[in-house]
Amino acid sequence: MNFTDFSQQIPKIENLPLPGMDSHFKMAPMPRILELKPEEIKKKNPKKAGVMALFFPDEVGVTQLLLILRKTYEGVHSNQIGFPGGKRENDDKDLLATALRETYEEVGVHPKNVSVIKPLSQLYIPPSNFEVHPYIGLYNMETPFVLQKNEVEAIVTVSLVDFMDDKKIIKEKITTSYAQDWEVPAFKLNGYVVWGATAMVLSEVKELFKQVL
Numbered sequence: 001m002n003f004t005d006f007s008q009q010i011p012k013i014e015n016l017p018l019p020g021m022d023s024h025f026k027m028a029p030m031p032r033i034l035e036l037k038p039e040e041i042k043k044k045n046p047k048k049a050g051v052m053a054l055f056f057p058d059e060v061g062v063t064q065l066l067l068i069l070r071k072t073y074e075g076v077h078s079n080q081i082g083f084p085g086g087k088r089e090n091d092d093k094d095l096l097a098t099a100l101r102e103t104y105e106e107v108g109v110h111p112k113n114v115s116v117i118k119p120l121s122q123l124y125i126p127p128s129n130f131e132v133h134p135y136i137g138l139y140n141m142e143t144p145f146v147l148q149k150n151e152v153e154a155i156v157t158v159s160l161v162d163f164m165d166d167k168k169i170i171k172e173k174i175t176t177s178y179a180q181d182w183e184v185p186a187f188k189l190n191g192y193v194v195w196g197a198t199a200m201v202l203s204e205v206k207e208l209f210k211q212v213l
Contacts, residue, residue, distance in 0.1 A: 001160050001213065003057030007138050010055075012212040013118055019207040020121040027169075027199040029184040046124060046131040050092075050099030051085025053120070053205055054109065055160070056139040063160040066145075067194070068106065069153040081156060081194045083134065083201070084109075095133040107155065108146030109139050120204055125197045134201045136208075158189045164206060164213070 054066040067081050086102040088095060096119070100111035120134040145155055162168055172186045172193050186195035187202060194202065 001063050002061045003055075003063045003140075004061065006055065006063040006160065006213075007115075007140075009212050010117055010136075010138070010209070013136075013208045016208055016211055018121045019204050023204040023207045024121070024123060024200040027185045027187075027195070027203040029182050029196070044129055046129045048088040048095060048098075049086055049130045049132045050088060050095035050097070050102065051083035051132055051134045051201070052099045052103045052114070052137050053083055053134055053201065054103065054114070054137050054139050056141050058157070065158040065160065065163050066107065066139075067156040067158060067189070067192075067198070069156055069192070071151055071153045080196070080198075081189075081192050082198050084152075085132070085134075087130070096135055099133070099135050103137075106148045106152050108143065110143075113142050114139055118208075120201060123197055123200055132197060132201075134204075136205060156190055156192055162189060163187075163202070164209065 056064055056066060058064050066084070068084055070080055070082060084103040084106040085099050086106075088098040089101075092098045092101060096116065100114060100116075103109050103114065104111055114137040117136040117138060120136065122131055122133045124131050147155065168188050170186055170188045170193070171183055172188075172195065173181055173183050174186075174193070174195060184195045185199065186193045187199055188194075
């Protein structure tokens with residue numbers, strides 16, 4: 001779909017109810033589901049983060065989703081695919097401000113150039129004890145992306161057509177610092193396996209999009 005048509009259709013999701021945990025659970029590893037009880041999350045006093053699911057046109061005007069590949073580092077999200085975003089700082093007015101600031105810092109998209117369409121359901125990430133608040137935004141590609149090289153290894157772009165294709169949902173065995181041979185539902189996008197919290201958020205985005213596209 002070209003970005004002009006997409007940007008005219010997508011605001012229709014603003015008044016739709018959020019699919020929430022039902023959509024998250026479709027892409028959640030079974031052990032993760034057991035850790036997502038609201039009363040248990042509250043006890044853990046999680047840190048807060050904001051992330052941006054950003055859609056933009058490529059050089060021929062076709063709608064793309066922006067993801068990033070994080071650097072390899074000493075941490076639970078090392079070398080994983082995710083959204084631009086990060087931890088709330090004291091100066092951030094709210095978590096939308098966090099998502100916009102982090103998107104600017106990590107990929108060079110100025111907040112004034114992002115049209116925020118809708119906040120999504122918050123999601124708890126047990127390994128890092130973060131509660132993430134995602135947002136959907138549109139970027140008309142006024143300027144090229146600029147990577148924050150100490151945190152972002154690469155930009156990963158995914159066409160809207162691929163993202164919406166149910167054949168891109170797979171089962172994959174993964175091993176991380178906190179999980180051994182988990183079989184997880186995942187998206188296979190642009191050659192990358194996208195799983196965990198990112199896949200769970202994308203599941204909610206996809207369910208909303210299916211109602212208007």
